[in-house]
Amino acid sequence: MIIYLREKGLAQILIGIVTVAFVVGSVFLYGSSKSGGGSTPEEIALTIGEMEVTQSELDQAISFNQQSQVQQDQKEVEKNIIEQYVLRELVKQEMPVTQAEIERYIASNPTQLNAYRQYQKVGQSNEYEKDIQVERSYKGIENLLHNLPLVTDLEIEETYRRQNTKAKLKFIRFRHYEYNSIAEVTDEETKSYFEANQDKYKRADQINLKYVQIAPADFVSDEQIQDYYNRNEKQYGEVAEVTARHILKKVEQSASAEKKREIRQQAENLLQKVKSEIEAGKTFADLAKTHSDGPSAPNGGSLGSFGRGKMVPEFDRACFEQLSIGEISDLVETEFGFHIIKLEDKKIETRTFDEVKQEIKTLLVKTDGANTARELADQLLIDVELDSYEIAMQQEDYTGKGLAVKETGLFEKDASSIPNIGSRYTYGDLIEKAFEMELNINDVIEVKRSNGEVEAFFVAIVLEKKATEIPAFEDVEPAVKSDLKEEKAKQLALDDAEKVITDHQGDGTLEELLKGYMPPEGTSIKDKKIEESGLFSLSVNSTYISNMGACQDAMFKAFRMGLNEVAGPFEGDVAHYIIQLIEREEADMEKLTSEPKVKAEVMKTLLQSKKNEEFTNWYNSMRKRITITDHRSQL
Numbered sequence: 001m002i003i004y005l006r007e008k009g010l011a012q013i014l015i016g017i018v019t020v021a022f023v024v025g026s027v028f029l030y031g032s033s034k035s036g037g038g039s040t041p042e043e044i045a046l047t048i049g050e051m052e053v054t055q056s057e058l059d060q061a062i063s064f065n066q067q068s069q070v071q072q073d074q075k076e077v078e079k080n081i082i083e084q085y086v087l088r089e090l091v092k093q094e095m096p097v098t099q100a101e102i103e104r105y106i107a108s109n110p111t112q113l114n115a116y117r118q119y120q121k122v123g124q125s126n127e128y129e130k131d132i133q134v135e136r137s138y139k140g141i142e143n144l145l146h147n148l149p150l151v152t153d154l155e156i157e158e159t160y161r162r163q164n165t166k167a168k169l170k171f172i173r174f175r176h177y178e179y180n181s182i183a184e185v186t187d188e189e190t191k192s193y194f195e196a197n198q199d200k201y202k203r204a205d206q207i208n209l210k211y212v213q214i215a216p217a218d219f220v221s222d223e224q225i226q227d228y229y230n231r232n233e234k235q236y237g238e239v240a241e242v243t244a245r246h247i248l249k250k251v252e253q254s255a256s257a258e259k260k261r262e263i264r265q266q267a268e269n270l271l272q273k274v275k276s277e278i279e280a281g282k283t284f285a286d287l288a289k290t291h292s293d294g295p296s297a298p299n300g301g302s303l304g305s306f307g308r309g310k311m312v313p314e315f316d317r318a319c320f321e322q323l324s325i326g327e328i329s330d331l332v333e334t335e336f337g338f339h340i341i342k343l344e345d346k347k348i349e350t351r352t353f354d355e356v357k358q359e360i361k362t363l364l365v366k367t368d369g370a371n372t373a374r375e376l377a378d379q380l381l382i383d384v385e386l387d388s389y390e391i392a393m394q395q396e397d398y399t400g401k402g403l404a405v406k407e408t409g410l411f412e413k414d415a416s417s418i419p420n421i422g423s424r425y426t427y428g429d430l431i432e433k434a435f436e437m438e439l440n441i442n443d444v445i446e447v448k449r450s451n452g453e454v455e456a457f458f459v460a461i462v463l464e465k466k467a468t469e470i471p472a473f474e475d476v477e478p479a480v481k482s483d484l485k486e487e488k489a490k491q492l493a494l495d496d497a498e499k500v501i502t503d504h505q506g507d508g509t510l511e512e513l514l515k516g517y518m519p520p521e522g523t524s525i526k527d528k529k530i531e532e533s534g535l536f537s538l539s540v541n542s543t544y545i546s547n548m549g550a551c552q553d554a555m556f557k558a559f560r561m562g563l564n565e566v567a568g569p570f571e572g573d574v575a576h577y578i579i580q581l582i583e584r585e586e587a588d589m590e591k592l593t594s595e596p597k598v599k600a601e602v603m604k605t606l607l608q609s610k611k612n613e614e615f616t617n618w619y620n621s622m623r624k625r626i627t628i629t630d631h632r633s634q635l
Contacts, residue, residue, distance in 0.1 A: 046082065047629040049089040060450030062425060086626045087619065088134055094622065095140035102132045103313050104335055113309045120308070120321070141615070151606045157592065160602045164587035166535040167558040170510050171548055172500070172528050174493040174569065174576040176486070182522040183488035185481055193484045194473050200483075201476045204468050206410040209434050210389060211460035212403055213421070214377050216369030217361075224368065225360045229353050236351045239308075242319045243345040245284055245301035247274065248294035251337035267331055267338035274340055275328065284328070284342045293337070305347070312336070319343055370454045376401075377444045377457035384442055384459060410466060430458055437462045490571075496520055497569035497576045500528075510566065510580050535585060548572075554579050 045055040061081045106112045106129075119128035194201065229236070249267040251260055274287050285300025292301050303311075308320055312334045323329055323343040332339040376397070383392035389405045392398070408419045413435050417423050424431055429447040437443055437460075445458040473480070496519075504513045510530045519525035534546030538559050543552035551572030561567060561581040568578035592599055 044631050046085070046631065047627075048082070048085045049093065049626045051085060051089045053085060056448070056450055056452045059428065062450075082628065086623060086628070090619070090622055090626055091137040091141050092134060093625070095137040097133050097136040097140070099129075100335075101136060102129050105132055105136060107312045107335070110309075113313075116313060117308045120317075125317075141618070151603050151610065155606055156599060156602050157589070159606055160592050160598070161587045161589065162538055163602070164537065165559065166537050166583075166585040167581060168535050168583035168585075169533045169545070169548065169554070169558055170530050170580045170582050171533065171554075172497070172510055172514065172530060172578045173548075174497045174528075174578075176490045176493045176574055176576075178523055178525050179489040179492035179496070179520070180485060181524060182520055183485045183492055185485050185488060190477060190481045190484055191473060194476070194480045197480075197483075198470045201480065202468070202470050203466070204412040204414055205435065206412050206464075206466040207408075207434060207462050208410050208464040209408040209418075209460050210405065210463050211408070211421075211458045212380060212389065212393070212405055213456050213458055214373045214380070214403065215456040216365045216373040216454050218369075218402060219372040219376075220361055220364045220369040224364060225357055226353065228360050228364060229356065233350060236356050237348040238351065239320050239346050240349040241305050241307050241347040242343060243305045244303050244319050245288055245342045245344060246294065246296070246303060246315075247284075247288045247292040247301055247340040248297075248336065249338045250293035253335075264331070264333075264338060267340075271331055271340055278328070301342075305345070315339060315341070366453055373454070373457050374446075377459050380459045381442055381444050384461075389461075407463070410464065426455060430460075434460060434462060439463075439465055490576075492520065493576050494569060494571070497578055501568065501578060508564065508566065510578065513566070513578065532582070535583070548577070549574060551575075551577055 043054040043056070044052045045058050046053040058078070058081070061084075062077055106116050112132075116125060116128050119125045247270070249263055249270060251263050255263070270291055274284070274291070277287060278284060283300075285302070288301025289297055294301065296302055308316060310316070311319070314332055314334045318329050318332045318339075318341055323341065325343055325346055327343055329339070329341040329343075332341055379397065380392060383395060383397075386392070393403065393405055406420050408421060411419055413431060415424060415431075418427055418431065421427055421430070426449070427447055430445050433443075433445045439462050442459065442461045445460055447455045447458065449455050500513050500517060504515070514528055514530065517528055519527065531547065533548045536545050536555070536558075538555065543550045543555055545551060545555055545558075548554075549572050551570050553570040554568070554572070554577050557567055557570065558579065558581055563581055563584060566578065566580045569576040570579065592602070
């Protein structure tokens with residue numbers, strides 16, 4: 001959903017609490033308000049404050065998070081998503097936003113108006129307004145909290161010095177993989193390593209599934225889509241333009257609440273008078289000339305013809321969604337006052353087949369395709385009960401439909417994907433239900449997408465089950481040997497680096513350290529060369545040194561060394577390093593005082609950091625107000 005790109009920045013400041021990000025355009029994490037009445041109690045997975053979250057909404061959030069992030073443990077993903085729901089609910093409760101504020105905000109920006117129109121077209125304008133409500137709530141909380149922190153001159157100086165003091169290193173790199181060829185591993189050592197690290201190789205419950213996958217999308221043809229369009233062409237017309245008149249009872253922006261109530265009453269009286277006089281034969285145009293406060297009054301209230309988004313949202317909604325041609329509205333309140341609108345004409349434009357083809361296909365897949373696939377799956381279940389899968393699939397009902405009998409091979413319940421099928425975040429239903437099936441019992445498993453639509457039916461049977469176990473050493477011996485070899489290679493790289501240091505104790509440069517260096521016999525190393533890093537500063541967020549790689553200890557040591565001092569070895573992600581400081585670029589502290597822009601930038605960074613801290617503290621203190629109830633055990 002689009003609000004998530006707006007929320008993301010705030011969410012990410014909750015370090016260690018919320019680390020999820022979501023894909024733009026996906027409508028999820030709304031939750032169903034209790035007052036909305038849109039979900040049956042059986043569908044509710046979580047109640048978070050006053051928000052109800054269905055299982056499909058939760059699944060969708062998990063699925064989209066997985067698509068946009070690196071692989072994460074599912075329980076951790078779910079925990080983070082629930083915290084995001086909590087944050088959303090909390091800001092709505094603590095900083096409520098009125099409907100009038102939402103509508104004014106939408107109308108204030110052409111981009112927002114355009115987005116609002118797009119949501120209207122698909123019947124989701126209310127959801128867009130929910131987005132705006134949450135966004136404005138976030139902004140209110142930000143404004144409330146972000147006036148609090150202060151930044152001292154000493155903090156600015158320390159931060160500027162750290163960010164602008166830079167170092168450059170020479171280094172000798174001892175890559176771990178270069179020692180693989182001499183990392184000898186005996187069978188006895190491998191067995192001992194396995195005995196000491198058995199949990200590392202533990203296998204969870206596993207099953208092997210035999211199946212036929214039947215997808216609803218395979219049973220909707222282009223001919224069906226074209227036929228549906230031909231039969232229902234009229235329903236693909238949309239209002240592109242309207243012609244309207246109005247009578248306005250104007251309300252000044254500065255009007256008090258009491259004055260506004262007074263004008264509303266006048267407008268209600270006028271509405272009754274207008275309707276009575278029109279019944280008596282007067283025209284709306286004449287009445288507008290007499291009674292309207294708007295600039296269009298001399299023209300009989302005529303606004304001419306206009307497209308969507310040209311008027312403020314409330315007016316737009318009445319003309320495009322609520323009124324029929326010739327109909328007179330009840331009072332429509334906008335930021336300008338109270339309107340009585342007469343809709344005079346609507347211009348309908350019919351979308352072409354190409355414009356709606358995918359929309360129709362989606363509809364037919366949900367109905368005709370799903371029904372056909374379900375019927376075929378039920379019939380196949382009967383046939384495989386009578387014969388084997390292979391024999392049943394030779395029947396005329398199944399040939400030519402692109403169906404095939406397959407096996408997954410053994411896979412675990414927590415696997416990120418099912419072999420030969422796909423991601424658990426698409427086929428999670430299949431995993432859950434398959435692991436509940438008895439051995440050698442056929443069944444039809446329905447797999448739904450996060451939006452509740454059917455992805456596929458599987459006629460399936462569990463051929464084999466393996467319980468959680470520590471595998472026999474023989475089954476994992478190659479993996480154990482590889483792991484042990486990797487550890488030994490890392491130790492050999494360290495030993496080689498330490499030997500270089502020890503053999504030249506007291507010598508002052510890396511060049512002198514490498515004099516007479518002989519690579520360990522049996523390695524692919526021809527010689528060691530001296531390399532240089534780029535200039536780098538001490539970072540609190542990264543251990544990466546340019547041109548060198550990730551090595552936290554070397555980074556911190558570089559800013560505690562004297563010029564030309566040699567130190568090491570230090571372990572990095574893929575190598576060990578001996579380092580020599582060859583350049584130190586001190587921060588230009590005069591620049592901090594002579595250039596106001598420099599100080600302002602540092603202050604801005606520090607201030608944002610403190611604001612983030614304030615927000616995190618606020619969230620941690622307020623979170624206990626939100627009660628979370630998990631209903632899933634009752635589903």
